[in-house]
Amino acid sequence: YSDVAPNAWYAADVAAVTGQGLMNGVTSKAFGPNVTTTRGMLVTVLHRMAGEPAASASAGFADVAAGSYCAAAVDWAYEAGIGKGLTDTVFAPNAPVTREQLVTFLARYAQFAGEEISVTGDLTGYPDASGISSYAVTPMTWAVEQGLLKGMEGRLAPKGTATRAQIATILQRYCEAFSK
Numbered sequence: 210y211s212d213v214a215p216n217a218w219y220a221a222d223v224a225a226v227t228g229q230g231l232m233n234g235v236t237s238k239a240f241g242p243n244v245t246t247t248r249g250m251l252v253t254v255l256h257r258m259a260g261e262p263a264a265s266a267s268a269g270f271a272d273v274a275a276g277s278y279c280a281a282a283v284d285w286a287y288e289a290g291i292g293k294g295l296t297d298t299v300f301a302p303n304a305p306v307t308r309e310q311l312v313t314f315l316a317r318y319a320q321f322a323g324e325e326i327s328v329t330g331d332l333t334g335y336p337d338a339s340g341i342s343s344y345a346v347t348p349m350t351w352a353v354e355q356g357l358l359k360g361m362e363g364r365l366a367p368k369g370t371a372t373r374a375q376i377a378t379i380l381q382r383y384c385e386a387f388s389k
Contacts, residue, residue, distance in 0.1 A: 210240040217242070219374035222381040229384070231257050232377055242374035249279035249302030250373075251311060252292045254380065255318050256282035264288040270300035277302070291317040309345035309367040311376065312358055315383060316348035324387055326351050335360060341367040357382045 213223050223240055226232045231254050235241035256262075261281070268287035273280050279302050286292030287300075292314055294300040306314075316326050328350040332338035341349050349365060352358035357379050358365070371379075 210234055210238060212239045213242060217374075219378050222378040223374065225381045225384070226254075226377045231380060231384075232373070235373075240373065242372060242377075244373050245305045245370045246311075246373050246376045247303050248292070248300065248306045248310065249273075249277075249283065251306045251314055251376065252286040252302075253279045253282040254376070255291060255314060256285050258318065258380075259285070259289075259321070261285075268294070268300070269298070270294055270302075271298045273300050273302055286314070289317075289321050291321055305370040307367065308358070308365065308369050308371050308375075309342055309349055311371050311379065312352040313345050313348040315357070315379070316351050319383070319387065322387070328354055330354060332365065335363070335365045337364045337366065341365065352379075355382075355386055357386065 210223070213220050219242055223242065227234070227240070235244060262285055263281065264284035265288060266284070267275070268284045270283060273283045283292060283300055283302060287294070292300070320326050326347070328347055330350065332341070332350055332353060345367060349358070349367060
């Protein structure tokens with residue numbers, strides 16, 4: 210990709226996840242490392258990691274058009290308990306995925322894949338730990354303890370968005386830690 214310098218901190222991870230077919234470029238020549246990842250993009254990647262299984266029914270989210278690039282992934286993620294909507298009728302596929310949503314979806318994916326999600330510590334060493342939503346405390350702790358999430362300048366930034374480069378790096382760390 211023309212926008213991924215060979216010495217960029219994320220270059221090897223981008224090469225790995227694109228080589229595995231988990232992520233694609235935003236075009237045939239550009240990866241878009243600084244593009245904010247959406248909720249639809251993330252569940253699409255997780256769906257690919259799972260081998261693209263079909264859901265038995267539509268999740269019924271009003272904002273996910275049938276036939277859209279992420280519709281099958283959203284249906285599967287909802288059915289598998291990986292990706293929940295913001296409400297019963299809104300998934301928000303085009304909304305930026307927050308870092309706490311990212312690790313929550315990934316922790317649920319790990320459980321779906323048969324991994325144990327348990328934590329032994331806490332995140333009190335991070336000055337923004339109190340800003341983590343209650344649903345995301347265990348997934349955030351798990352992601353930190355597993356080395357998947359390492360923080361940004363000493364912060365977890367739970368409500369911050371995740372770039373495609375960050376997603377590629379976290380996914381590659383997950384693949385390395387949990388490959389069987």
